[in-house]
Amino acid sequence: MEQFLSWLTALVAVLVPGFGAAPVPSWNGYVEADYVYVAAAAPGVLETVAVGAGEAVAAGDLLFVLKQDQQLALLRAAEARVLVAAANAQNLSTGSRSEEVDVIRASLGKAEADLVLARTTLGRSEKLAAEGLTPTARLDQDRAMLHSAEAQVAQLKAQLAVAELPARDPLQLAAEAGLAAARADADKARADLADRTVTAPLAAQVERVFYRPGEMASAGVPVLSLLPAGALKVKFYVAEADRPGLALGSAMGVTCDGCAAGLVARLTWLAAEPQFTPPIIYSRDERTRLTFLAEATLEGGGGGVRPGQPVTVVRAP
Numbered sequence: 001m002e003q004f005l006s007w008l009t010a011l012v013a014v015l016v017p018g019f020g021a022a023p024v025p026s027w028n029g030y031v032e033a034d035y036v037y038v039a040a041a042a043p044g045v046l047e048t049v050a051v052g053a054g055e056a057v058a059a060g061d062l063l064f065v066l067k068q069d070q071q072l073a074l075l076r077a078a079e080a081r082v083l084v085a086a087a088n089a090q091n092l093s094t095g096s097r098s099e100e101v102d103v104i105r106a107s108l109g110k111a112e113a114d115l116v117l118a119r120t121t122l123g124r125s126e127k128l129a130a131e132g133l134t135p136t137a138r139l140d141q142d143r144a145m146l147h148s149a150e151a152q153v154a155q156l157k158a159q160l161a162v163a164e165l166p167a168r169d170p171l172q173l174a175a176e177a178g179l180a181a182a183r184a185d186a187d188k189a190r191a192d193l194a195d196r197t198v199t200a201p202l203a204a205q206v207e208r209v210f211y212r213p214g215e216m217a218s219a220g221v222p223v224l225s226l227l228p229a230g231a232l233k234v235k236f237y238v239a240e241a242d243r244p245g246l247a248l249g250s251a252m253g254v255t256c257d258g259c260a261a262g263l264v265a266r267l268t269w270l271a272a273e274p275q276f277t278p279p280i281i282y283s284r285d286e287r288t289r290l291t292f293l294a295e296a297t298l299e300g301g302g303g304g305v306r307p308g309q310p311v312t313v314v315r316a317p
Helices: 002-015 069-094 098-130 136-164 169-194 300-304
Strands: 026-033 036-039 044-049 062-066 197-199 204-209 222-228 232-239 251-255 263-270 291-298 310-315
Touching (some): 026 291, 044 222, 232 263, 232 310
Antiparallel strands (some): 026 232, 036 222, 044 062, 232 291
C-alpha cells in the first residue's frame, strides 16, 4: 500500500505542476581566479626567468631579473659624485689644509724674527746717529726695514687667521646641499638597480609566464601571473525570484564534473543590477527573465578546481 501511495504521489507531482516538495534552487556558473600579475617597474631585456608555470613560490623568492649593466654604471657614477661632494664640503668646513697652514705659520715665524732683527738694527743706528757716527740715510733705511718687517708680520698673521677659518656660510651651505643632492642621486640609482630584480610579493603558484629570457619587457606589463591561495571564486547567475533569499556571507554548495565532494563557497558579492534585461517594462510575467551576477569565494583551497571549470551552485544546508 505504501509503495502504491509513493508511486501515486510521484505520478501526481509529474502531472500536476507545483504539487509536492519544491526542488532545491540551483544556479549555473564557472570558476574564476583573482590573479596577481607581476611586472617590472621599468622596461628592460629579461636576463633570467627563475620560475616556470605550475611552480610554487614563497614570498621573496626570485621570479625574474632584467639586464642591469646600465643601472650598475649609473650607480658607480652617482657614488663617485657623492665622494667628490663630500670632499668639497669637508674642505670648506675645515678651511685650508693643515700643510698650507703649516707653511703660513713658518713664514710668520721667519717674519717675526726679521722684525726683532730690524728693531735691534734700528736701535743701534739711532745711537750711532746721536753720536754722529752714521749717516742719516742709513738711519732712514733701517727705519724703512722695520716698517717693512712689521707689515710682513701683520700680513702673515691675517693670512693665518683666514686659513684657519671655515668657509663662509653661503659657500658651506651650497656644498652641503650639493652633497645631499649627490646622495639622493645615489639612492635613486640603487633603487633603480634593485628594481631590476623582481621577487614574489606573496606565496602563490605560478600560473603563466608571458616572456622568455632575451625578450623585451615593458614597464607595467605583466611578465608572469601568480595564483595565491584563496584566490578562486565562483561566478554564477541568480534568478530574480531567488535573489531575496541570498545574503552576503551565505555558505553555498558547489558541485562540478570530476570535482571533490563537499566544496563550499562563501557569497562575497551580489550585483545590484541585472545582467540580462529584456527591453520592456518589468511586469510580473517578464521580470522572471532577470538574472543577477553573484560571486562566492571557494574555501579550503578549492579542492583542485581550476579556473574556467563550469559548476553548479546551491544553498548549503
